[in-house]
Amino acid sequence: MVAIPDSVKPWLDSPEFATIATLLPDGRPHLSVVWVARDGDDLLVSTVKGRRKHLNLLADPRATVLVSPKDNPYSYVEVRGTATMTEEGGRELIDRLCNEYTGAERYTMDDGTDNVRVVVRITPDKVVTLQR
DSSP states (O other): OOOOOGGGHHHHTTTOOEEEEEEOTTSOEEEEEEOOEEETTEEEEEEETTSHHHHHHHHOOEEEEEEOOTTSTTOEEEEEEEEEEESTTHHHHHHHHHHHHHOOSSOOTTTTSOOOEEEEEEEEEEEEEEOO
16 A cells, blocks of 8 residues: 655645546546545545446446646546445535535535445555656
8 A cells, every 4th residue: 555645635625626447348538526535545426336446446446536736737646456336325424525525514416316325445556646
């Protein structure tokens, strides 16, 4: 495991939008803008079981997350790593992220659906930063 530098942890601990890259079945990259949280040196992202990110990570767990803070857009942290997934805590994570990013207590976009929330945990293999 690789450590995330302390100097960029504030970007991962605040509501900065992130982009996650996974691999499509044909090997091309698939990018999605996501909310992200940090748990130690791991990153947490929420998705729905059966959606493209989930299916991509089931087939190939390699993922990259990029955050470029809105108040310093020429800087970034890129976390490349391996993803593991669990349904446990899925609802709690999306509600927590929704609160941090929007101020709402609950993520309501899944209400009334049969969506199953999944926690994607990305453990870093490599971390690249550019700080200006």
